[in-house]
Amino acid sequence: xxxxxxxxxxxxxxxxxxxxxxxxLKNYKPKKIIIFSRDELKQSQMMSELNNxxxxxxxxxxxxxxxxxxxxMRDVDYVFHAxxxxxxxxxxxxxxxxxxxxxxxxxxxxxxxxxxxxxxVLALSTDKASSPVNIYGATKLASDKLFIAANNYKxxxxxxxxxVRYGNVMGSRGSVVPIFSKLLNQDYFPITDKRMTRFxxxxxxxxxxxxxxxxxxxxGEIFVPKIPSFRVTDLxxxxxxxxxxxxxGMRPGEKLHEEMVSIGESINTIEFxxxxxxxxxxxxxxxxxxxxxxxxxxxxxxTENVSFNxxxxxxxxxxxxxxxxxxxxxxx
Numbered sequence: 001x002x003x004x005x006x007x008x009x010x011x012x013x014x015x016x017x018x019x020x021x022x023x024x025l026k027n028y029k030p031k032k033i034i035i036f037s038r039d040e041l042k043q044s045q046m047m048s049e050l051n052n053x054x055x056x057x058x059x060x061x062x063x064x065x066x067x068x069x070x071x072x073m074r075d076v077d078y079v080f081h082a083x084x085x086x087x088x089x090x091x092x093x094x095x096x097x098x099x100x101x102x103x104x105x106x107x108x109x110x111x112x113x114x115x116x117x118x119x120x121v122l123a124l125s126t127d128k129a130s131s132p133v134n135i136y137g138a139t140k141l142a143s144d145k146l147f148i149a150a151n152n153y154k155x156x157x158x159x160x161x162x163x164v165r166y167g168n169v170m171g172s173r174g175s176v177v178p179i180f181s182k183l184l185n186q187d188y189f190p191i192t193d194k195r196m197t198r199f200x201x202x203x204x205x206x207x208x209x210x211x212x213x214x215x216x217x218x219x220g221e222i223f224v225p226k227i228p229s230f231r232v233t234d235l236x237x238x239x240x241x242x243x244x245x246x247x248x249g250m251r252p253g254e255k256l257h258e259e260m261v262s263i264g265e266s267i268n269t270i271e272f273x274x275x276x277x278x279x280x281x282x283x284x285x286x287x288x289x290x291x292x293x294x295x296x297x298x299x300x301x302x303t304e305n306v307s308f309n310x311x312x313x314x315x316x317x318x319x320x321x322x323x324x325x326x327x328x329x330x331x332x
Contacts, residue, residue, distance in 0.1 A: 004029065005031055007078050009082060010037070012082070013043055021035065023204075025056075035058050063083045063101060064104060066112065077118065079109065081122070089251050106143040121161045122163070122164060148222070151219040162223065176232065189243055192247070192248055195256055197313075198229065200317060200325075202328075209223070220279070257312075266307065271301070276302060
């Protein structure tokens, strides 16, 4: 699907965008990859790292700027929407800035995709969008709803919109590993609550899942990978078992446990061996849960009134497994 196609990545200079770009250039032959972001320094660094690759185009722009997005999407086949305002405490203090980027920006992506007759739009979401308690999660839930509903209004256009929802990406900007790594010379690790758990996915796993979702999408799905959880205290021990842990209390908007399929969504969820698909609740989207179950081997209905939660997950990473992942990703 990627060969000879024009691809736009919003937030393309972020952890996911950079890794996805490198992966696509190494394994496929795209016609063009457009990196759309507002950070000129990161664009300059990325341009240098990738040796001014002839398949790359760098667009300075903001998803809040609809005319710029519409221009950037000209002749684009696939859009990976990774741009977002993600920092939980900062979003709590600046809530409408999160709204402008994460909600209004999402609608701009949708409208620009309509205008340019883009084939597939895959929006990256977060576990914080499921049963949200902070403004970041709430804006991403609204964004998810906008992308799913966009399938209702496309008329004769063939554009498809779907969402990928996953958890903490090991080593990504703002995740706990880089924060702890910077504190290795201190006497203790600050942890907000000793009970806290998080989902874990590596960048490579995230890229593989996103590309698989692009191949499977029919429009309207939320794709969720089955990924393990870890205890934040275990992660601290994996980084340095001799360092003390200091409980500092939960930050504004923080959860003890994250969630990727809520109890409310469970009734519309299909389970596969390695993933879930949350089906759209819309009579106007031309497929439904039963049709998907019929057409997909190895699928079954998810247990109703049960959530996929990092605290009750069947698979927890041990301290040894966390150490191996840290070494593999060169994060220790």
